[in-house]
Amino acid sequence: MLQTLREALQIVSSVFKVTLNFIIGSLINEDPFNGKMSNLQIKEEKVKPDTNGVIKTNATPEKTDEEEKEDRAAQSLLNKLIRSNLVDNTNQVEVLQRDPNSPLYSVKSFEELRLKPQLLQGVYAMGFNRPSKIQENALPMMLAEPPQNLIAQSQSGTGKTAAFVLAMLSRVEPAERYPQCLCLSPTYELALQTGKVIEQMGKFHPELKLAYAVRGNKLERGQKISEHIVIGTPGTVLDWCSKLKFIDPKKIKVFVLDEADVMIATQGHQDQSIRIQRMLPRNCQMLLFSATFEDSVWKFAQKVVPDPNIIKLKREEETLDTIKQYYVLCNSRDEKFQALCNIYGAITIAQAMIFCHTRKTASWLAAELSKEGHQVALLSGEMVVEQRAAVIERFREGKEKVLVTTNVCARGIDVEQVSVVINFDLPVDKDGNPDNETYLHRIGRTGRFGKRGLAVNMVDSKHSMNILNRIQEHFNKKIERLDTDDLDEIEKIAN
Numbered sequence: 001m002l003q004t005l006r007e008a009l010q011i012v013s014s015v016f017k018v019t020l021n022f023i024i025g026s027l028i029n030e031d032p033f034n035g036k037m038s039n040l041q042i043k044e045e046k047v048k049p050d051t052n053g054v055i056k057t058n059a060t061p062e063k064t065d066e067e068e069k070e071d072r073a074a075q076s077l078l079n080k081l082i083r084s085n086l087v088d089n090t091n092q093v094e095v096l097q098r099d100p101n102s103p104l105y106s107v108k109s110f111e112e113l114r115l116k117p118q119l120l121q122g123v124y125a126m127g128f129n130r131p132s133k134i135q136e137n138a139l140p141m142m143l144a145e146p147p148q149n150l151i152a153q154s155q156s157g158t159g160k161t162a163a164f165v166l167a168m169l170s171r172v173e174p175a176e177r178y179p180q181c182l183c184l185s186p187t188y189e190l191a192l193q194t195g196k197v198i199e200q201m202g203k204f205h206p207e208l209k210l211a212y213a214v215r216g217n218k219l220e221r222g223q224k225i226s227e228h229i230v231i232g233t234p235g236t237v238l239d240w241c242s243k244l245k246f247i248d249p250k251k252i253k254v255f256v257l258d259e260a261d262v263m264i265a266t267q268g269h270q271d272q273s274i275r276i277q278r279m280l281p282r283n284c285q286m287l288l289f290s291a292t293f294e295d296s297v298w299k300f301a302q303k304v305v306p307d308p309n310i311i312k313l314k315r316e317e318e319t320l321d322t323i324k325q326y327y328v329l330c331n332s333r334d335e336k337f338q339a340l341c342n343i344y345g346a347i348t349i350a351q352a353m354i355f356c357h358t359r360k361t362a363s364w365l366a367a368e369l370s371k372e373g374h375q376v377a378l379l380s381g382e383m384v385v386e387q388r389a390a391v392i393e394r395f396r397e398g399k400e401k402v403l404v405t406t407n408v409c410a411r412g413i414d415v416e417q418v419s420v421v422i423n424f425d426l427p428v429d430k431d432g433n434p435d436n437e438t439y440l441h442r443i444g445r446t447g448r449f450g451k452r453g454l455a456v457n458m459v460d461s462k463h464s465m466n467i468l469n470r471i472q473e474h475f476n477k478k479i480e481r482l483d484t485d486d487l488d489e490i491e492k493i494a495n
């Protein structure tokens, strides 16, 4: 049944490729059927020698004005589709999955990773064909017997969540009706997002139940919960394990700490996570994931994960080559806004996320963009968590095309269609130094799983130029200048 499903997928994808080649071939006057089936009328132009005396024949298809017009319209549509990542992404992922240097590369199939049949079904139902590098490397360690601990780093959007969700789902015993896996997320939104992945992947395991330990989910005192997996934020999980005793921590088999770098950036989360970890049994499997590993994250990781296997990236591997990075020079806030409008005027943007330093700038920008006719969502720290989750959900569904936000709550959000990230203000820490970690998290909102992405940084002073230079040095990656007054240049970078 699975084999049939895979074959069907392969057929669809090859038919899709043939069709695409045909469209492109037609548009650039090539014969997409390699001469076998072409019914285009070929006209031989008069043959004359060029200035070097070389004779060239110039065979072009006969076309009416009407056809020329149609071709141009089709070409423009195709360009737009390509720019908005709607057409070439399947190819892009396939190409990357064959490139040994890519984080999506894998020598194995999901079958070889020995997942349970129901999980394999779940994986394929989600449209995954092959594992990514982190999935291929981490899954055998996570599924080994006896269970092994793991500290793992992989770039944003390369499939870490899917990896640990598969590990949790593989270890659960459905017949035992109590929490067996505990997963900590740094925010309410991320807990919900990961919960959704668990639900989707575990779809063919209907007996598996999931509980959300997040603020607002009030249970009756004295109750013991029967769900197999609990996902939540550290404060609430700690309450559920200690004060309220909804969970018996001694029965937990797998403990996952996701987005460890974001976790420790939130006050209190580090301590709460450590307190939870101390309540777990010695033989509980501990797994920790992060996109970045500054020293502080590393120290924390070693505290909560004893005797770990380690998967770590080199600094220059942390940024993804699929995300093109640029900067724009401006003199004021208004010039930055104009540059943004020029970018919108030149390229088709599926969805964009724009980061500002303060709430004030974010609401000003959101209002200006709305005046220009954009469908804008504003996400900021003063909203209550439910409001924030609702804004993200609407954005994910494509109801708004632009999300303007400050640093809060944007880390880790997975919205496939985000093709552009704009740093309207560059990320700095409280002392005004470059915040490299936040930079990486922000640009990682685009370029999800091999998609092409564009990150544009607005530079408006000597100080911000200096910040940008330090970010380039940190990642050892050149960020090119973009002239947003030159529409052709903007068009080119999107292709």
Ligand SMILES: Nc1ncnc2c1ncn2[C@@H]1O[C@H](COP(=O)(O)OP(=O)(O)OP(=O)(O)O)[C@@H](O)[C@H]1O
Pocket (backbone or CB within 6 Å): 127, 128, 129, 130, 131, 132, 135, 154, 155, 156, 157, 158, 159, 160, 161, 162, 163, 291, 412, 413, 414, 416, 444, 448, 449
């Ligand atoms: N093997 C796969 N094949 C195809 N798509 C995948 C695969 N694994 C994950 N994805 C998809 O890629 C996207 C990114 O995956 P995921 O959220 O797991 O990445 P991540 O590394 O956890 O990202 P972040 O660091 O930003 O949290 C998701 O939309 C997910 O559905």
